[in-house]
Amino acid sequence: MCLVLLGVGVRDWVGRWPLVGRGPELDAFAEALADRECRGFVVGGSAGVGKSRLAEECLERAAAAGFRVGRATASAAAGAVPLGAIAHLLPAGVDLSDPVAGFAAVAERLAAGPGRRWALLVDDMHLLDSASAVLLRELMDSGVLLLIGTVRSGEPYGKAVAALRGGDTVYRVDLPVLSTEQIEALLQAALGRTVARRALHELSAASGGNVLYLRELVLGALTAGDLTEDGEIWHLREGRLPGTARLTEVIGTRLATADSAGRPVLELLALCEPLPLADAEALAPPQVVAALEQAGLIRVTQDRRRTTVSLTHPLYGEVLRAGLPVLRRRALLLDQAARVEALGARRRGDLLHIATWRLAATGTADPALLTQAAVLARHAHDYAQTVTLLEALPEMHRTTATGLMLGNAFFEMGRWDQAEAVLARADAHAIGEQDKLAVALVRTTNLLWSNAPVTEALAINVAALDRISSPAGRRKLKINEGFMRIASGRPVRGLALLEDLETEVDDASDVNAWLRGAWMKPFGLALVGRTGEAATWAERAHAAHRHVDEHALVSHPAVQRIPLVLALTEAGLPAEARREGERAYAELVAADSLVRVWMAVFLGRAQWLAGHPATARRWWAEAAALARTFDHAMALRPVLGGLAACAAVLGDLDAAEASLAEHRILPPLAPGLLSAGEECLGEAWLLAARGRLGQARSVLTAAARAARSTGHLTGEALLLTDVARLGGAKDAADRLAELAQRCDGAFAPARAQLATALAADDPDQLRQAADACQAVGADLLAAEAATAAAAAWRRTGQSRRASAAAHRAAAVLARCEGARTPLLTTAQATAPLTTREREIALLAAAGNASMDIARSLALSVRTVDNHLHHAYTKLGVTTRRELAQTLRAPSPGA
Template identity: 35%
Template sequence: MRTRTSAGEPVVPCSEAVPAGERTPLLGRDAACRVVAGALHADPPGNLVFAGPAGAGRTRLAREALSLAGADGRPTRWAAGTRAAAQVPLGALAHLFPAIDTGADTLSLLQQATRAVVGDRAGPRRVLGIDDVHLLDPLSITLLHQLAAGGAVGLVLTVRTGNAVQDPSASLWKDGLATRVEVAALGREDAERLIGHRVDGEVQMRTVERLWRLSGGNPLYLHELVEDGLRTGRLRQVGELWQWAGEVVPSQRLCEIVLAHLGDLDADEWRALQVVGTVGTCSVEQVLELSSPDAVTALERRRVIDDDVSGSGEVRVAHPLYAEVVRSLVPEAMRQRIRRRLAQDQVAGGVGAAVAAGADEHLLDRAAALVDSGTTAGGVALLTAAARRAVVRLDLPLAERLARAAVAEGGGFPAHAALVEAVRWQGQPALAEQLAAAAPPAGSDDDRARLAAARALTLFCGLGDVGRARTVLLEARAAVRDDGARGLLDATEAMLAFLGGYPLRAVRQGTTVLSVPAGPARPLAAAAVAAGLAVTGRTGQALTTVEEGRLALESHPDPAERVYARMALAQAEILALGLSGLFGRLQQRAAELHQQNLATAPEWIGDAISSVHRGWAALASGRPRVASRWLAEALPALQERDPVGMLSTCRAGLAAARALVGDVGAARPLVDGSQPAGAEAIAVFEPLRRMAQAWVASAEGRSSQAGALVLEAAALAARQGQEAVEAVLLHGGLRLGQGPRVVDRLCRRAERLDAPFVADLAAHATAAVADSAEGLDRASSRFEQTGALLFAADAATEAASAYERRGERRAAAAARLRAATLAHECGLTQTPALEALSLPGLTAREREVARLAGAGMRNQAIADRLVVSVRTVESHLSSAYAKLGISSRADLGAVLPAAARRVPDRPRTGGDARTRGRHGVTAGRGGAPSSG
């Protein structure tokens, strides 16, 4: 079926003409599909050229175009260029011709071939598809140009780009005889869908990021990486998610594919590629010493190596996978020889001055080559500087290697401090404390304060040793005199006060530090103040303070507090957005922070922490299934290492999410048993952990215990001064049947706090206790506007019950439908409120038809969209009217909530994680999944 966009242009899904079951839809090629449909359905139809690198999916897109042409009744033929066939005139196209006189002159041969392809011109215009036209012989190219100029045959061509390949089709699209379609790399989301399809499940985001970046978005490379991971067991299911364990080592098959794409390399070219592949980036002069100028020029011309993006004048391998393949094929003896040769340049070539000036963009590569060469003597300054930078860039295993090498070379306190940070963030708090305690004396007050801050946070968060953490800070305070150093100790104390459940104290102490115009303590102090402001109900001030902290962080070069301060500021921002009721912004910001982490850092514990943020954002917004997915991703990593004490919070959130979706068996173990070492120390999140226990008890049917637990949690939050958190917990008590006991306290909090979200919670509680149907309807609408969909569903359910008690059946039906629709948006079928109400039993098709009709679509348009008859649409509407207690289409606007009246977009090819086994990825050449 041909469809049109709102602008009126034809848009035909590229797999539409393919019989069901034979292929799955294309992935990530929506724009290309629109171009294909436009060209094929133009008058007259146009020619197409698909251009892209090897493995990008050019062939699949060309075959899809031919399939669409065939579905329109146009005869199609296919041919493919090869190096062997190119040795014979018209060799690749020979099967398209009947017996022709091969002894004829060139002109006669072209005329015979043209007649054979064009035919008698009766019927629809033929379409000829030719793969890899860059491999055709000159006579075949001439024939294609004549066919394009004549217009009697449609052409669908593919041409490879890169490796200095000439494009024989260039004159066609330059002269307007064809449309060139660039087949670009897959985006990260499409890569995620491709991997998810293959494993038939959800994939850890870091795994997606690693494979996408390594493959460069090339579908063939990505497919081979996934297949090799499954074959070797490196890509395996851990809990609910698939993830990659260990290094990514290219398989022999993938190496052969990449080498074929690289083409023939002579000895000098291969040697130059070995040098660059071994060390990552290096100067052209260093490559020339081990190869030749002609080799470097040839590799650059073929785009195998290119200039480094930093503008340093150095070169690197052009594709990440090329580097991995080359590195895997270079013998270890050769790698060592290359490293030693380059290491001599590192120590003797004036690298120290560049490091001191901060001008060495490839410091980590140089230092790693130095360590790998085994010749670190004389390179202590380089190693120490590189270790510190590796900490900032969160390449922690490398930071530890470099720091240990620097310590061995006598690096002193700076090297020891970098080693402490590297070990600490790899989740080894006991070892980090041992190394810190054994470090040589610091040379300045700043260094003493930084080490003390790191030790205190490690002892408190990683080991749960509150007393020792405070002692370390007291001892440092007695030893330092510098105001800036004392400010850092004060900021650390403020952060410990917040974590320990004293947010008001954290605000007071941190504000004192922020009163100083500048200083290294400002980012950490801002994080403590912002977090304290958020939980005490001053969320607007909290968000402003977060921004101040980030500005201070940008100008703060030292890695010791930078890593922790960045994470603490993110945590404060997430808390403030959630407690202010800005749920749309909350989810967006959590996703942004998560993507920034994946894009700017290697795998580290920040992956799990940013996943906790996304899970908490989804849970606060009323999407427990989404929350469960993110928290389940974070849990295994935090169980293995937890340098900031987030495990208990993650477990509590996951327990609540699973309880809300009815998965009691999975929820109960998360709130039972012993807590992690730092859980008792980090008391600020204890009220939320008790709330999770209440939801689990409710899911198990123990309502009275659930109510008692939520009231205990609210009381604890009140004792700690967490008034905003207390309000949220009191509202939870309302949802667990404790309305009369919480409404007054909640209203008092709304009067005391300048917080619109708390006012919304109080309005809901007041309406529920008063059994005000109209008030509950208003509360539901308000919650929906802010994005608190689960709250909106519960309020609508309560409104339906109130209307029923008053005998207002139509209003009750509208509220019931609203509740069901909102619960569906949350991914739920039941909530504590929904369990008490019989919801209207619309079928999935009735709900879909009602949604489209409520959005204003006419019956014919609905029938066209759903590919059914108008009579079927009318039948579904009539049934929906009867179930909803309404009599006409005009009533749908009143009974459908805003979320249901939005016309859903057409499903993207690929579907979600639950349908990946049936949709979402195509088979490219050789059976490999392809995007085109």
Template identity: 30%
Template sequence: MPHGWQILERPSEFSEVRSALTGAGSYGVVLVGAAGVGKTTLARSVTESLRSQVHWVASTESSRSIPLGVFAHLVGPSTSRDATALLASARESLVSQGNSIVGVDDAHLLDELSATLLHQIAVDQTGRILATVRTGEPVPDAVTSLWKDGYLRRIELQPFTKKQSVGLVESVIGGRLEGLSADLMWKSSGGNPLFLRHLVEGSIDAGTLRKVDDVWQLRGPTAVPSGLVELLESRLEQSGEDVLGVLKILALCEPLDIDALTELAGDAAVDAAEMRGLIRFQQDGPTLNARFSHPLVGDVVRSKIGRAAERRLKGQVVQILRRRGLDTPASRIRMAQLSIDSDQSVDNELLTTAAKDAIYLSNLPLGERLARTAFDRTGSLQAGALLSRALLWQGKPAAADDILAKFAPDELDELQLVQWAIPRLSTLFWSMGEVEKAWKILELANERVRHPSLALVLDATAAALTVHQNEIGEGIDKALTVLADPQAPDQAVEFAAFAAGLAMPVAGSGDEFEPIAARCRAEQKTTDGMIRVMVRYCDVLALTHTGQLDLAAKRAADYADFSSVGQFLAWAIAKIMAGVVATARGDFPEVVSSIEQALAALSAESPLPWQLPGRLLLARAYAALGRVGEAERVLNDAAAHSGPSMALHEPQRLISKAWYAAAKGMERRAVELARAAADNARHSGQFALEAEALHHATRFGDRTTAARLAELTGVVHGSPAPLFARHAAAFAASDAAGLDAVSVDFEHAGLLLSAADAAAQAAHLHDAAGDRRKTNESGANALRLADLCGGATTPAVKTAARPLPLTSREREVAELVAAGLTNREIAEQLTLSVRTVEGHVYRACFKLDVADRDELAKLIKKKS
């Protein structure tokens, strides 16, 4: 393990306990909490901070049967059997020195005489007491009265919050914990520090908690190591066989409604399990469900159930649940899971429907398991198509294609042909790059399918393929035609919405996607939950491109609420949504955090195509933060997704490369790449991307973008395009006041790094005009805004931070000199002659009054 476990401070609780021990009129405290919550740790840390003498004793099950057991060592060699004499002797030893504290760990295990001694000390106020008591355990009356009668303060020690739990784990593993894994670990541990420690250590040893691309993620079941097993088993052994029977049933089917649980295990046993704090009840709508108080208890109980008992117990649950309606996805999934592992018969239609439900809910590992079981039992195309889709979305395209290759299209009817063709061509197109083969399958299906609704499904699929090949206008037309048809089935609507949602925002009509997104949100029908997730991504993309950043962030947050770790792929795409909004805002630390986690979650046997937009955002964020090496690595990784099937993202790839060039100090190259991105976007109909690319070129120093940006304000909807045009016009006219004004408006719009660049460009112009006051004001504003973006370092911001009397080309060459490149290497990068580079170096040295190349490099590094 990278780091050792540390004590996580609880400042408010520490202060409260310390005050109870030292304050006037207070004579101690009883800390109450669950086993492992940190009572003893907190108690000991408080007493260690005091100068008082502390007598610590720890009660145990064995000492409970001995009168004055934990205090026996204080009585001495007396053979007296007089309880009063024994109490007096022990009391004298404890409080004779004055200002002493009696510390009792696990006071609920005190024998009656010891509890009486503690009570006497509190009543007589002859010493201060610090005791710990475990929640859910029987407590001697003498101890209970300590707080009930007001002698001691009772403090409930709560489990760690999620933030505390994640902070503790990350301090131990020495890295960032994936958000979805953090949710699972916090819920599994219940925020209990001891449970959390055992869970982390056990999962690392089992290999289920591992580091992927600098992000730690938990995949597979949580591992419970021997130390925690022993702790929990001792508690279970004391609960009795009837309570253990309740726990075994719940371990196989959590949550379970109270009626089913009591029918199976009996009222008395269920009540006893609740009273011992092993289970709890939670109202889920109209149903009162039983759950474990700590999920890790379920893991330990499951280890005590043999295969035969498991099949029998699950069979009993199935018999009860069969009497109820299976009218929700959750109920069908549960019944299917229980049935296939029970001694009861399995309904094949239920298996297929439950597999579809799981895929609908984006739980692809579960969908794969159920679909594979159905496919193995029936060999049906419906089950095979579901299995193929679940495999595809998990980055297993070859396995997905193998399933569908088992079917001969000539033997399929129209419906079956569509069910076969859509998943197969999707695999070929997006994951295997077999573009021509995918279109041929679509053509084959179109030749044979005559049913209008099925033809619409094929048309919607064609729209999605067309958009991804960067034929934006044609793709939008195809998608809108499907969406306008009242006969369009759900699958056609969703595929068409997916196509339109990717194309309309970049085309400049993102506002027109809102009613489509609203329709999909309202209907909530799908056969493929991942397509629904994609439509949600498109929703956030459209809002971002039209400048509605607050609403985009809210939608992204709303869409990121997932109920199970099995939905990690959908969770990853939700993280990319957050990255889209954060990139627009210039919140690059958030971009890095979100996208790194997304890419780790999207890691698979074969690269998933949805890694591409995430990687392009991440590369831009790294470049803006000056992390050039990481930006280069991510751009190289993104090359794995290049090709005609992902041509839609080519403008974004060129924009990211432009930012990488700018981060390396190659400003002219950055302008060239931004202009190339604009040209590509213009020719394909991505007019919003064209406007954005020209805006980047302006920020890198291009003064020729104003005319085209002015034209685009009549084409691209939303607030950003007019701001881009105003910025370009002010920059072209060397209008410092205009740049200051547009900087303010950029900031109000939430485009913070654009605001920083406009202010930085204004500062340069003020400086050239000799207006020192305005130079300082604009420069300070630029640096303030850049700091809000995580300390971003754009070419314009660099100039504002360290104005140098150099031309842009001289500064570019000087940056590369500082990076350690030779004149020949600089010439190759900038496509110049070596003699020209030497001339720029000479003039830069002359203007900056340095003697040679080495001093030039030192000065540039110092200014950085």
């Protein structure tokens, strides 16, 4: 679903943005208002940082505090006329021919109002003329006026204006640019939904935290249809971030302040930044370069013995490049390439830069240079640049190695078909065993992640085995098969193939095969419950990947943190899993790696198990948007199930149904890194939200059997725990106890303890289960256990214990982001509801008639009414309306 604006402009729709991230500055203004001696409050900062927006908020707060208010905007034009900026605020009839007497008269007239002080906002105060500044200072000193002013950093101003900013009675704050976290909060407040992390990364980088630039970038992307929302999250089309005409005008005006002699430096920086200071001074004298720095257009950075120059804002380069004529651009690029070559191209990135500049200038470059540059780009994980360089190679210079690198780059960008075409050609031309093996490794991975049946990827591996005879080569293909078996949902079989994988990578020739095995082995270990070993392997693989990244054709080293998130979650360390995952996800976003979709999947799962459905929904929405972008159905299937489960638990049944509808039309595939059973969470929890607990348990029980058949022990434990929570504790408790014996870590025992306590309906056991669940960070499970304990104690007349357990449940539930489950809503009964009574009560509370309930449960209407009567008695209600209010069940379709 995309945003549609009917009869209203995007700029009007967005309106005035909320003020976010300026709490300390607003606190400072509150302090200024409370200070009877305060005469002014001045906000400083760079252009577009949000000074005017903050000053407006301050003026509104002054008005709310009883001040009479006024506004003025200084400008260069108004500054040429004495009192030009504030003439509209002066009382009529005051003779200003004698400034001393006239200014005193103005103060007297303004003070003669209804006894309230004035608060005056003066925007761009540094542009005020001297007469206006002197008058304002007199009004401030006489106590008539509280000045709220904005001043642009780095702008010159006279002594009179300086006097407005000076003295102990004037409060001053300087606004920094917004941090990424503040930008995220601002965008969510302005757009009404969460923004995907890649969109946040792009908008943060492009705007540099400048609020004006950020707003225009968002408006431009909305207008162009490049920033859209899918009902869950806003995401940005790949490679698209258009601005607006206003943004171009604002930046163009800023750049026009530069001396014409410095323009060549700005143009070259727009194409080739950062530059050595010597290269900038080759185009303009040192004093001109210094003037550009003084004007805030360039930044000079000293790093040991190297001094570099760059533009102060990324959007300056966009505007400058857009205005460069073709031949001027060509000349600048070729001259800079020649300049670096003349110095010997000694630095690591010089070859990449030279190749890129020559290619951009002429459309071609030396083939050897292009190949060397592509290697550097690939090792920097700049996949788009790698593709650009390799596609520029003439056909006669393309080799198996370049084809392998190009196919891998296409894979990392999610361009499956192009990757397969390139890799198939590379495979056909591969001669030596090493080339054949290298192509097989990348090609099978590409097929596995695409929507091809897993049998196709396995067939490629088998074909490679037929062509490779060396023990070392065949061993690598065995490792690759283990990688594929685990990735396609067969952890037990995959682990058997990886059983003798070395604990360390031994030499560069083994890097890619070892990293594949070392990445997938901890997934397999975590899925079969060996979480301690899984965490150790994940840490080992990450360290090794960092060390050998230059020699690898495997994704960014941060991908090795994905199985660590799974292992930590199943070990009962969700907070640690979240920290590790979010840090690694930021790295993967910066590298624009496709594999980040799986980190989002497992971060969502970690939050779901922690009992935070809103946060889980946000991560799964991010994963879904990515998976749709790359047509990555293997990830999309479990994600849509998770989205539906979160929405159902939060009471958003329409959204849950929409996710399941999309899930149903996906092609059938191997289950992937999660058990096929976990895809059923959405269906089960939607049924539960509609009161159909028996059907929900049936779905979960079948899903648990599917997980067990493939060896996914932790997935089976997750599903059986939900069976227990939905009224099937007696059926699930024994198997969960077995799984607790087979799985290490604290989470599996906590799950088993909860099921046993629910089956016994024993308040002491339920309290202990709440302790165990809280210890492993499972907040919603802890809240349910404490709620059930409170209910059990209440039924036995132990009101003090019941009250303590209820308070504890409420405290834990406050962290669960509005989650509502049947166990929470039906625990208020004076006697325990039977499984059937609970199910019928929830169905009735959802608005279903007795006849419809009887039909769906294959019971007689009389039996339904009898169970309902018993539930009424236990819950202390007499009507269905009271029943619905007591259970807080959503209405049908809510």
